[in-house]
Amino acid sequence: MxxxxxxxxxxxxxxxxxxxxxxxxxxxxxxxxxxxxxxxxxxxxxxxxxxxxxxxxxxxxxxxxxxxxxxxxxxxxxxxxxxxxxxxxxxxxxxxxxxxxxxxxxxxxxxxxxxxxxxxxxxxxxxxxxxxxxxxxxxxxxxxHRDGAPDLYPAELADEIEAVSEPIYRFVNNGVYRCGFAGTQDAYDKAYRRLWEHLDLLEERLSTRRYLVGDHVTEADVRLFTTLVRFDAVYHGHFKCNRSKLVELPALWGYARDLFQTPGFGDTIDFAHIKRHYYVVHKDVNPTGIVPLGPSLENWASPHGRQALGGSPFGEGGTPPGPPREVVPPEHNPALALIAG
Missing domain, CATH: 3.40.30.10 (Glutaredoxin)
Known part of the structure; x- marks a missing residue:
């Protein structure tokens, strides 16, 4: 599980x-x-x-x-x-x-x-x-590691990565589950408020910097991305995290698209598997097992403009990974073809 x-x-x-x-x-x-x-x-x-x-x-x-x-x-x-x-x-x-x-x-x-x-x-x-x-x-x-691999956990940034990541785990990564699986209104209300308080803090942090820690992708970004990429497709509706959609949060939406369009991130995402898992397995939350057809996913390929904030995804001397070995079916992630094209 x-x-x-x-x-x-x-x-x-x-x-x-x-x-x-x-x-x-x-x-x-x-x-x-x-x-x-x-x-x-x-x-x-x-x-x-x-x-x-x-x-x-x-x-x-x-x-x-x-x-x-x-x-x-x-x-x-x-x-x-x-x-x-x-x-x-x-x-x-x-x-x-x-x-x-x-x-x-x-x-x-x-x-x-x-x-x-x-x-x-x-x-x-x-x-x-x-x-x-x-x-x-x-x-x-x-x-x-491959030649040109990024340093995702630089020793000099390790403490900051963990300091930034700890509340992300508590209030965002795990926070969406605390909303979705809350057993009382009070438990849900508390989890919902904490989730949005921290998402607002992240929106502010990412409005002036391209990545969470330092000038290139680190472990901290990987940890946040996997929740953001599921947010509108699952957590907004299925887990009742519905104050705003990710697409309505300029910095977080731009940041998420920036990572999604970076080789190694978006090409690992299978939206069909994601939606089927949450909506079918969680019978206590969605007893009918109906999987929604939306939302539209092509917008993950839209321009993000985050390059203006500086930095680069893989750092000095870093290069993107090659084509994926394990390929997500194109119909499960329609934005990938738009990015490649």
């Missing part, structure tokens, strides 16, 4: 009890960085997994870290590999990611989440700690 959690006083509280084993350059936890040994399991629908998809692509880790993609829906057990022939992941040879968790612990008691990194030789999950996964890809896997 992408949003395991419980209700505390009728408000949503995310289960953050992840498997914290790390894959590091020195192998301190018994899992050294090694090209070809691990498989990243994701679902394009999930914003937390989307972070890892973007970072892997920006850093050019496709040859070093293969990727299995689950379909947009799941049952109470876990995400399934229903997009693959025969319903089996072609590398792990399992039908659902739960199987890799049970290889790690036959009585695994917590949420079955994506992203997860699986040790291919044993078939067991190494980690599902989504925040640490991307930071480690950025810092521990450096020897395997």
């Amino acid at each position: 992408s949003e395991p959690g419980t209700y505390v006083e009728k408000s949503f509280k995310r289960d953050t009890n992840y498997i914290t084993t790390r894959i590091t350059a020195d192998g301190r936890d018994g899992f050294p960085v090694e090209a070809g040994r691990y498989r990243l399991v994701v679902a394009r629908a999930c914003p937390w997994a989307n972070r890892a998809i973007i970072v892997r692509r920006l850093l050019g880790l496709e040859d070093a870290l293969s990727m299995g993609i689950c379909g947009p829906t799941h049952d109470s057990r876990s995400w399934t590999f229903d997009l693959d022939p025969g319903g089996l992941d072609p590398v792990l040879r399992i039908p659902r990611i739960q199987d890799a968790y049970l290889r790690r612990d036959p009585e695994y008691p917590r949420g079955i989440t994506v992203p997860a990194i699986v040790d291919i030789p044993t078939g067991a999950v190494v980690t599902n700690d989504f925040k640490q996964i991307t930071v480690d890809l950025e810092t521990q896997w450096r020897d395997l």
Whole structure:
């Protein structure tokens, strides 16, 4: 599941009890960085997994870290590999990611989440700690980065990245879920106000700077983008975050389009999977399972004008990643053809 959690006083509280084993350059936890040994399991629908998809692509880790993609829906057990022939992941040879968790612990008691990194030789999950996964890809896997890869987690900016990201996680990334899964009017009202207070602060911050921290894309931008790109399609209506649409917020809308049009961001987005996941799986929020046809998505290709604020996406000496290895079907993201054209 992408949003395991419980209700505390009728408000949503995310289960953050992840498997914290790390894959590091020195192998301190018994899992050294090694090209070809691990498989990243994701679902394009999930914003937390989307972070890892973007970072892997920006850093050019496709040859070093293969990727299995689950379909947009799941049952109470876990995400399934229903997009693959025969319903089996072609590398792990399992039908659902739960199987890799049970290889790690036959009585695994917590949420079955994506992203997860699986040790291919044993078939067991190494980690599902989504925040640490991307930071480690950025810092521990450096020897395997492509030439021209951006530094998404510069040591001199690490503290600022985390300081900016912490309230984004609390009030925006997780805040939309606290709105959508609120069990009382009071819990919803509190989550809604906190969400919009912080989005207003971000609108102000991004009105004078192109990126959240520094002069090029960092981990902080990846973390915010995956919520913004889902906002109008899902969170505005489905989660009742409806004070304004993203398209009505000049700085945030321009910022989101700037990132979307940057190779490695928009080309990872599957709007069809995103909408199908939220509107079909969340039966408590949308009992009919009807998936809306809107909103229009072509506007993600419209000019943003953010270059006037300075900076560059990949920093000095950085270059964009090549064409994506795992291609989103054009009908699932119509803006991509307009950008390419």
